[in-house]
Amino acid sequence: xxxxxxxxxxxVGAAGLAALLALVFLDMPVFGxxxxxxxxxxxxxxxxxxxxxxxxxxxxxxxAIDTLGEETILLGSVIGVAALLRPTRRxxxxxxxxxxxxxxxxxxxxxxxxxxxxxxxxxxxAHGQVTPGGGFQGGVVLATGLHLLYLTGNxxxxxxxxxxxxxxxxxxxxxxxxxxxxxxGLAVSGxxxxxxxxxxxxxxxxxAGTVPVFNLAVGVEVxxxxxxxxxxxxxxxxxxxxxxxxxxxxx
Numbered sequence: 001x002x003x004x005x006x007x008x009x010x011x012v013g014a015a016g017l018a019a020l021l022a023l024v025f026l027d028m029p030v031f032g033x034x035x036x037x038x039x040x041x042x043x044x045x046x047x048x049x050x051x052x053x054x055x056x057x058x059x060x061x062x063x064a065i066d067t068l069g070e071e072t073i074l075l076g077s078v079i080g081v082a083a084l085l086r087p088t089r090r091x092x093x094x095x096x097x098x099x100x101x102x103x104x105x106x107x108x109x110x111x112x113x114x115x116x117x118x119x120x121x122x123x124x125x126a127h128g129q130v131t132p133g134g135g136f137q138g139g140v141v142l143a144t145g146l147h148l149l150y151l152t153g154n155x156x157x158x159x160x161x162x163x164x165x166x167x168x169x170x171x172x173x174x175x176x177x178x179x180x181x182x183x184x185g186l187a188v189s190g191x192x193x194x195x196x197x198x199x200x201x202x203x204x205x206x207x208a209g210t211v212p213v214f215n216l217a218v219g220v221e222v223x224x225x226x227x228x229x230x231x232x233x234x235x236x237x238x239x240x241x242x243x244x245x246x247x248x249x250x251x
Contacts, residue, residue, distance in 0.1 A: 050199040052130045059134065060214035064193040066164055068178055069216070070136075075175055075243030078225045079238040084244050085232045102153030110152035125219035129208035136216040139222025146227060157236060167224040174221025181210055181217065 046057035059067045075245075108140045121141035128134030149158040185194030200207035 020152045050202040107152045114148045128215040129211040135218025140250045142223040145228035170224035177217040
């Protein structure tokens with residue numbers, strides 16, 4: 001395709017997008033007014049589904065297809081990083097050297113905060129339908145907690161604590177569980193990602209139907225995905241060095 005044809009295709013697409021955005025903006029309520037139709041609709045649906053955290057209701061109930069897309073983006077990012085950072089023929093793995101010295105206060109803080117951070121991460125995931133938080137936030141907290149071992153200066157302990165193959169499987173399991181729940185809703189009610197579980201009592205841990213299960217799936221996927229993502233960066237920076245080039249390279 002020539003440059004002129006590509007430019008024409010872009011201009012047509014940009015004009016269509018601009019027209020759609022203009023129609024949406026013109027139909028939105030006035031900024032700062034007393035009418036907030038989206039808020040009112042979201043809050044009403046969240047209350048009807050016994051979901052105290054309205055954001056969780058929007059993410060995992062009202063617009064769960066968007067959350068599935070975000071999960072897929074993270075999964076694709078991890079796959080891309082793993083493909084780009086895999087060792088080449090000119091590289092080899094080595095044991096990381098013991099260099100530098102970690103302060104005892106930093107080491108102590110890392111060991112003390114590691115279990116505390118993991119507990120907080122589990123709590124954020126488990127209570128995502130009741131209080132602010134959820135699978136995305138809790139998953140990041142869990143992955144961060146594991147990597148506090150790196151701050152203590154004990155990279156080998158971090159490697160033993162996070163076997164990458166298990167976390168690879170965990171990431172796939174979390175994403176698969178999300179899709180399976182969506183297919184279950186399609187089979188039971190005819191709508192993909194439909195909330196099909198009993199909603200329970202408003203404000204209680206066992207409430208909001210499938211929302212806490214979605215939170216769990218996202219928490220597992222995000223935590224495992226972040227761990228795998230960081231593991232590839234660590235391996236590239238710490239354990240992979242440039243090796244001797246082969247004879248066919250002319251050196």
